[in-house]
Amino acid sequence: MRVFLLALAMQFAGAAWAQSEAQQQQQRQAEQPGNNAPVWRDVKAGEKNFTTIKGRETEVLVQPPARFPGQNVTATAGEAWRKFRNGPVTFYGGLLVTVIAVVILGFYFWKGPVKLHDRPSGRLIRRFSTLEQVVHWSAAISFCVLGISGLIMLFGKYLLLPVIGYTLFAWLTALGKNLHNFIAPLFIVSVIAMIFMWLRDNLPKSYDWMWFGKAWAFFARGEHIPSGRFNAGEKAWFWGGVILLSVIVSWSGIILLFPNFDQTRAVMQDAWIWHASAALLYIAISFGHIYMGTIGVEGAYGNMRTGYTDETWAKEHHDLWYKEVKSASRAPAAGAVPAGAPHMKEKT
Amino acid sequence: MARMKFLCDAERCIECNGCVTACKQENEVPWGVNRRRVVTINDGIVGAEKSISVACMHCSDAPCMAVCPVDCFYKTEDGVVLHDKDLCIGCGYCFYACPFGAPQFPQAGAFGLRGKMDKCTFCAGGPEPDRSEAEFKKYGRNRLSEGKLPACAEMCSTKALLGGDGDVIADIYRDRVVRRGKGSEVWGWGTAYGPGKPGAQPPAQQPARGRS
Numbered sequence: 137m138r139v140f141l142l143a144l145a146m147q148f149a150g151a152a153w154a155q156s157e158a159q160q161q162q163q164r165q166a167e168q169p170g171n172n173a174p175v176w177r178d179v180k181a182g183e184k185n186f187t188t189i190k191g192r193e194t195e196v197l198v199q200p201p202a203r204f205p206g207q208n209v210t211a212t213a214g215e216a217w218r219k220f221r222n223g224p225v226t227f228y229g230g231l232l233v234t235v236i237a238v239v240i241l242g243f244y245f246w247k248g249p250v251k252l253h254d255r256p257s258g259r260l261i262r263r264f265s266t267l268e269q270v271v272h273w274s275a276a277i278s279f280c281v282l283g284i285s286g287l288i289m290l291f292g293k294y295l296l297l298p299v300i301g302y303t304l305f306a307w308l309t310a311l312g313k314n315l316h317n318f319i320a321p322l323f324i325v326s327v328i329a330m331i332f333m334w335l336r337d338n339l340p341k342s343y344d345w346m347w348f349g350k351a352w353a354f355f356a357r358g359e360h361i362p363s364g365r366f367n368a369g370e371k372a373w374f375w376g377g378v379i380l381l382s383v384i385v386s387w388s389g390i391i392l393l394f395p396n397f398d399q400t401r402a403v404m405q406d407a408w409i410w411h412a413s414a415a416l417l418y419i420a421i422s423f424g425h426i427y428m429g430t431i432g433v434e435g436a437y438g439n440m441r442t443g444y445t446d447e448t449w450a451k452e453h454h455d456l457w458y459k460e461v462k463s464a465s466r467a468p469a470a471g472a473v474p475a476g477a478p479h480m481k482e483k484t
Numbered sequence: 485m486a487r488m489k490f491l492c493d494a495e496r497c498i499e500c501n502g503c504v505t506a507c508k509q510e511n512e513v514p515w516g517v518n519r520r521r522v523v524t525i526n527d528g529i530v531g532a533e534k535s536i537s538v539a540c541m542h543c544s545d546a547p548c549m550a551v552c553p554v555d556c557f558y559k560t561e562d563g564v565v566l567h568d569k570d571l572c573i574g575c576g577y578c579f580y581a582c583p584f585g586a587p588q589f590p591q592a593g594a595f596g597l598r599g600k601m602d603k604c605t606f607c608a609g610g611p612e613p614d615r616s617e618a619e620f621k622k623y624g625r626n627r628l629s630e631g632k633l634p635a636c637a638e639m640c641s642t643k644a645l646l647g648g649d650g651d652v653i654a655d656i657y658r659d660r661v662v663r664r665g666k667g668s669e670v671w672g673w674g675t676a677y678g679p680g681k682p683g684a685q686p687p688a689q690q691p692a693r694g695r696s
Contacts, residue, residue: 161532170666172494175525175534179671186527188501189518197523197536198675199583212583212675218547221577289553289575297555306554306571313573317597395576395589396596405580 157183182213192398199401204409217405225409229416230291236420240427243355250358250433252448260444261461269443271329275378278323283419285312290412320389327382334374337365343456344368365457373425377418384414486649487563488606488628489677490637491657492537495667496644499524499535503636503645507539510607510635511624517588519604520636537645539636540565540586540604541676548578548587562628563650564606569622574598583675606647607634650677 160174178185182200184193202213204220211219264272288296288309297305346361347368353359361367366374388411391399399407430437433453439445450458499522507513507520520539526532542565549557549565556571557578576598578587589598609626612619619626627635637647646653654670661668 158526158529158532161526161534162529165531170495170664170668172534172667172669175494175532176669176671178525179536186524187521189504189521191518193585194518194521195523196585197525197538198672199585214581214583215547215675218551218581222550293553293555302555302568302571306556306573309554310573313575392576394595395598396591401580401585404576408577408580 193400202402202405213402213405217408220409221412225412225416226290229412232420233287233416233423236423240423240432244427244431247356249431250355252434252452253358254448254452256435256449257447259447261447261450261458262443263439263445263450264443266443268333269440271326271333272440274322274326275330278319278326279422281315281319282323283415283422285316286412286415287419288312289316317393320386320393324382324386324390327378327386330378334366334378338371338374340368340371344371360452360455362456363454364460365454367454369424369428373421377421377425381414381418381421384410385418388414485561487651488542488608488648489563489650489653489673490539490541490606490634491646491653491670491673493644493646493657493660493667494534494536494669494671495660495664496642497522497535497537498642498644500641502639502641503537506635506639507604510627511605512620513602513624514590517590517602519586519588519602536671537636537640538584538586538672540582540606541584541672542604542606543676544678547581547583551577551581553577558611560608562606562608564608564628566605566608566610566623567601567603568611569600569602570611572600574600576601578603584672604634607632 157174157178161172164171164174179197180201182196182198184195185197187194199213201210202216203210204216206224207216207219210216289312292305292309296308300308341364343362343364345368347354347363350359350361351369354361388407391397391407392404392411395404428436429440435446435449436453439449447458450461501522504518504520504522508518511519513519520537522535522537524533524535526534542563544563546557546559546565548567549559552567553575554571554573556568557565558568559565574589574597576587576589578601579585579589586603588602590600590602591598605623605626607625607627609615609619609629610623612622614626614629625635627633632638634647637645640646646656657670
């Protein structure tokens with residue numbers, strides 16, 4: 137009710153404003169014929185006026201002035217957006233992604249991967265159920281497609297276009313844009329599934345704080361840090377990346393994906409800024425996850441690839457989870473302990 | 485070398501939409517796309533109503549050109565901003581960036597999927613050979629190559645809309661302002677052609693003589 141009254145009040149205020157603008161112009165016309173200052177003020181503010189051409193924002197003659205973070209002059213919203221996109225987002229986003237990639241690769245060549253201390257036992261434990269594998273790889277593959285096509289749309293003009301030429305680059309980018317649009321829903325669905333699936337195992341525990349303190353020792357010397365099914369780094373990736381950044385990227389992405397909801401340019405400009413900034417951060421952080429899951433930690437890739445892990449690996453990387461599984465206080469991921477038991481069963 | 489510009493005289497525009505119709509007719513613009521539109525401020529209020537016809541202004545430092553991910557825009561030697569529909573991917577960024585709302589998108593697919601961008605070409609066609617069928621189909625008439633000016637401005641019944649070399653139309657407008665002693669603002673020129681550049685300044689910045 138209050139909202140309704142407020143809306144009503146604003147309606148009146150808006151009408152009064154429009155009235156006064158018009159009246160001002162009428163008065164000005166009488167006092168100083170040819171002085172159209174009130175009209176130009178109205179136009180400059182990006183007000184909606186009248187046009188017979190029906191369409192979104194066709195009544196607006198010129199976009200209202202706007203200023204994005206870090207800009208000290210106002211310009212029309214479109215120009216301000218252009219400066220923000222081609223400026224800080226492209227520059228710092230590109231810098232972030234490059235620096236993180238270089239740091240990770242540098243680390244790899246300097247320290248090498250984290251290796252197992254003991255020899256593999258040869259006894260395998262089910263670490264991820266088939267469902268978990270399917271959800272993970274759906275999210276992972278769609279993430280890569282979205283990330284690569286997104287990077288091409290932002291940086292390709294500077295990096296790829298000069299190399300492969302206009303025709304091929306436009307074809308590639310059109311393909312990328314269509315993949316981006318049509319793969320996005322798959323990503324959103326798999327992320328939602330992932331959130332529900334792994335929420336419980338990602339709840340923070342008291343021992344997780346230790347992980348952050350000793351993370352360097354782990355990366356550099358392969359020291360053991362107590363961790364449950366997921367370690368604190370994975371949990372941070374889950375809460376910050378899979379949940380927070382996914383929500384930002386998905387929500388802003390939906391706004392950009394469906395221009396038929398009659399959203400205005402201002403909304404789409406803002407959505408683009410959120411989308412690109414969050415996505416670039418997401419990509420940069422994902423390098424860490426991808427590194428750890430492939431070349432960074434010996435044996436990690438096989439876990440998600442096959443769903444099974446070696447007991448030694450489990451003991452060295454997820455000791456608390458290993459103990460839980462061994463003491464049978466929780467079933468392994470698929471519960472497939474006895475041979476011949478049904479393969480796909482959700483953990484209880 | 486000419487620098488093509490549009491200028492709309494708010495003191496003369498009578499909102500007849502002749503320019504809109506001329507453009508659609510001349511270029512056979514598809515349904516749902518209007519390269520030009522007339523916006524009326526204070527519509528129906530006597531003494532306060534002003535109309536402006538607006539389309540692509542062919543900016544000096546065009547925001548659309550700057551944000552295009554595939555760099556499909558180019559500028560002719562006459563300063564006309566054109567684009568290559570074969571390269572366009574329909575992302576809509578030029579539409580976000582354009583101050584004037586010039587880029588248009590036929591809603592080609594489901595969920596409002598954008599087709600190839602379409603906008604005013606200053607009746608100068610596109611990258612295809614001048615006056616070819618392919619050029620006409622994608623971009624409309626190439627009047628400039630025939631030595632003619634844009635259809636909208638040529639058809640304007642009150643000569644409110646002027647299209648042509650910036651210096652020439654600025655001279656015509658300056659003359660009008662001096663004669664009638666009012667209406668000195670050249671709408672959109674500061675946004676499109678930038679302040680402070682030689683020859684880009686709105687031509688009648690100095691107070692018009694003879695104002696009462």
